[in-house]
Structures are given as structure tokens and as C-alpha cells.
Amino acid sequence: MIVELHAKSDVGRVRRGNEDNFLVLDLSSQKTWTGSDGVEAPKEFSSFELGKKGVVLVVSDGMGGALAGDVASRMAVDSVREMLVGSEADGGCDDDAPLVDCLKNATVYANLAIHMRSQEDARCAGMGATFTGAAVRAGGLDLVQVGDSRAYIIRKAQIRLATKDQSLVQQLVDVGQISEAEAETHMFRNVILQALGAQSDVIPATGRIQLKRGDIVLLCSDGLSGKLRAEDIQNIVMSNADNLAKACDELIAEANNRGGEDNITVVLARFDGDDLQEPTTDRITIELPALEEDKTLEDNFEADTESH
Numbered sequence: 001m002i003v004e005l006h007a008k009s010d011v012g013r014v015r016r017g018n019e020d021n022f023l024v025l026d027l028s029s030q031k032t033w034t035g036s037d038g039v040e041a042p043k044e045f046s047s048f049e050l051g052k053k054g055v056v057l058v059v060s061d062g063m064g065g066a067l068a069g070d071v072a073s074r075m076a077v078d079s080v081r082e083m084l085v086g087s088e089a090d091g092g093c094d095d096d097a098p099l100v101d102c103l104k105n106a107t108v109y110a111n112l113a114i115h116m117r118s119q120e121d122a123r124c125a126g127m128g129a130t131f132t133g134a135a136v137r138a139g140g141l142d143l144v145q146v147g148d149s150r151a152y153i154i155r156k157a158q159i160r161l162a163t164k165d166q167s168l169v170q171q172l173v174d175v176g177q178i179s180e181a182e183a184e185t186h187m188f189r190n191v192i193l194q195a196l197g198a199q200s201d202v203i204p205a206t207g208r209i210q211l212k213r214g215d216i217v218l219l220c221s222d223g224l225s226g227k228l229r230a231e232d233i234q235n236i237v238m239s240n241a242d243n244l245a246k247a248c249d250e251l252i253a254e255a256n257n258r259g260g261e262d263n264i265t266v267v268l269a270r271f272d273g274d275d276l277q278e279p280t281t282d283r284i285t286i287e288l289p290a291l292e293e294d295k296t297l298e299d300n301f302e303a304d305t306e307s308h
Contacts, residue, residue: 001050001211001276003136005057005269006041006244007033010252012223013260019062019069020221020265023077023133027053027093030085034077041245054099054137056084057267059149061221063195064118064127072114072129076196079110080133099135100142100206107131107144107196107204114197128195131204132163132219136271141217143207147192150225152233153209154216155279159234162209162217166193190222213276216241216268220251223264227255237268244268 011018024033028051033042060076062069083106086092093102110131118124130147143151148165164170168191172178178186194202209217216237224233228251236254240247248266255264 001271001273002047003050003055003269003271004047004244005045005267006248007035007057007265007267008041008245008248008252009035009263009265010223010256010260012263013256015261015263017070018263019064019073020223020263021060021062021070021073021077022219022265022267023056023058023060023081024267025056025058025081025084026051027055027084027099032081032085034081046245050136052137053093053095054135056080056099056103056133056135057217057219057269058131058133059219059221059265059267060132060196061130061147061149061223061263061265062127063129064124068118068124068127069129071117071124072127072197075114075117076110076129076131079113080106080131083109098142099137100144100208103133103135103142103144104204104206107133107146108202111146111196111202112200115200118197128197130192130221131196134217134219134269136211136269141209141211141271143205143209145205145207146194146196146202149219149221152218152220152230154218154234154237155212155214157238159230161230162207164205166205167191168193189226211271211276212279213272214270214279215276216270218269219267221263221265223260223262224251224255224266226262227258227260227264241270244270 007022009020060073062073084093118127130149132149132151133144135142145163148167151162153160153162169186169189236250237247251266252264
């Protein structure tokens with residue numbers, strides 16, 4: 001499988017500092033790309049062959065203000081990276097173990113590390129971070145989520161939200177108290193139900209996408225998803241499908257054009273190769289993360305066979 005990817009983070013137009021971070025980790029080579037605002041893209045990540053060990057992509061949005069938010073998101077990506085590349089005795093991922101299990105365990109470890117730091121350092125009291133990660137190995141993409149950063153999948157002419165926000169407004173939508181449209185402007189739309197570091201224990205949600213040839217997966221912080229609708233994201237990405245770096249630039253520019261009140265982070269990855277099947281007209285299933293660890297929400301959508 002060939003992976004093409006690009007990532008970018010931007011401070012936005014209002015915030016003084018960037019509390020977002022991202023992680024791109026090729027476990028086969030152990031090459032890592034982490035960063036926030038202004039990080040230059042390593043050339044080796046623009047296009048590479050997926051190795052046996054797989055690749056992990058992460059977006060983390062810190063909270064807590066000033067120093068604390070940046071510390072939390074940085075600890076989230078660094079702790080996960082350290083756990084995944086360490087030896088098996090130190091918590092590293094066994095080649096035979098499901099990569100999603102390793103990522104989930106690393107997320108739990110990161111949560112505890114952030115929580116302990118918030119308890120020990122008064123400057124970091126109350127800090128936390130969202131976490132949306134993708135573990136890719138052998139044609140499948142597994143999602144691990146805490147909070148309300150998002151993952152989308154774009155296939156042919158359609159885009160689908162592949163995660164479920166762990167937020168108060170999403171819970172209100174689920175029980176029918178408010179509509180999806182009302183959720184977009186609700187006064188509590190920024191209240192999330194889980195964050196790394198908020199408590200000593202965390203239950204990451206998981207989900208799975210069976211990748212098809214040409215699929216594009218996008219991970220983002222709410223600085224993007226809070227400004228652009230799914231259709232807006234799709235239009236920008238598909239207009240720049242042959243240049244993921246330009247797509248990232250235009251997504252961030254549009255979020256800034258619409259206010260840019262929050263930090264904005266995007267990770268874009270396209271998957272191709274003969275070992276992936278072509279998408280068909282058959283209905284496909286995405287298992288979306290749920291708040292409970294042992295539940296999944298299945299959602300079907302029709303793949304469009306037209307070329308774009």
C-alpha cells in the first residue's frame with residue numbers, strides 16, 4: 001500500500017499560542033513527524049510504502065490555557081510515540097499484536113501521564129487534551145478517540161464523518177433534545193465529555209474503516225470542523241486531490257477566513273496500491289466510535305462510482 005500524506009497546524013487569527021499538535025509515526029522505520037505551528041514537512045512522508053508494522057496518525061487539541069494546553073497536547077503525542085516505538089518490555093507494540101490495541105494502550109498511558117503532571121505542577125492544573133488517532137496496517141484503518149477532534153473519510157464523491165464527538169451537544173443530539181443544526185451554534189458546543197488528563201482513568205472509543213483504493217482520510221481539530229461543514233471540506237480536498245499540501249493550506253485558509261478563533265490542525269492521508277480493492281457501488285460499513293468501549297455504531301453510505 002502506498003501512503004501519501006501531509007499535515008499542518010496553524011495558530012489561527014485570534015489565539016496567541018498554538019495548543020494543537022499532530023503525530024505522524026511510521027513504525028517500520030520509526031521515523032516521526034510531530035509538530036504545531038510552522039513545522040516543515042519531511043520529504044520522506046510525502047509518499048511512502050506502508051511497512052509491515054504500520055503507521056499511526058494523531059491529532060491532539062490541548063486545553064487549559066497558556067502553557068497548560070500546549071503541554072497537554074505535546075505530552076499526548078510524545079507519550080504515544082514513546083510507547084509505540086519502545087521495546088515490548090517497555091510497552092512497545094508487538095508485531096503480532098493488533099496495532100489498534102497498542103494505540104489504545106498508549107492512549108491510556110498518555111492520559112495517566114498528563115493527569116499526574118496536572119496534579120504535580122500547579123501551572124498545569126486542569127489541563128487536558130483531545131485525541132483522535134488512526135492506526136493503519138494491512139488495508140484496515142482503526143480509530144481511537146477521546147474528545148471531539150474528528151476523522152473523516154472521503155471516497156470518490158462522498159465524505160463521511162468517521163468518528164463521533166464525545167461532547168455534550170452530541171449527547172443532546174443522540175437523545176433528540178436538539179437537532180444537528182442547533183448543535184452547531186449551541187452555547188455548550190465546546191463542552192466535551194472526555195479528555196486526556198482530566199481524570200486518572202479514560203475509556204478511548206474505537207472504530208474501524210476498511211480502506212479502498214484512493215480513499216482519503218482526514219484528521220482535524222475542531223478549529224477546522226467547527227468552521228467548515230463536511231461538504232466544504234470535501235470540496236476543498238477534492239479540488240486539490242493531487243496535492244495534499246495545497247489541500248491542507250486551503251482548508252486552514254478557509255477556516256481562518258471564517259474567523260479563525262481557534263487553532264487549526266489537519267492531517268490528510270491518501271491510500272493507494274494494488275493490494276487495495278477498488279470502491280464499488282456496494283454499501284460499505286464504517287464502525288463509528290461510541291462513548292462505551294464495548295459498543296460500536298454502524299453507519300452505511302453509498303459509494304459513488306463516478307470519477308472525480
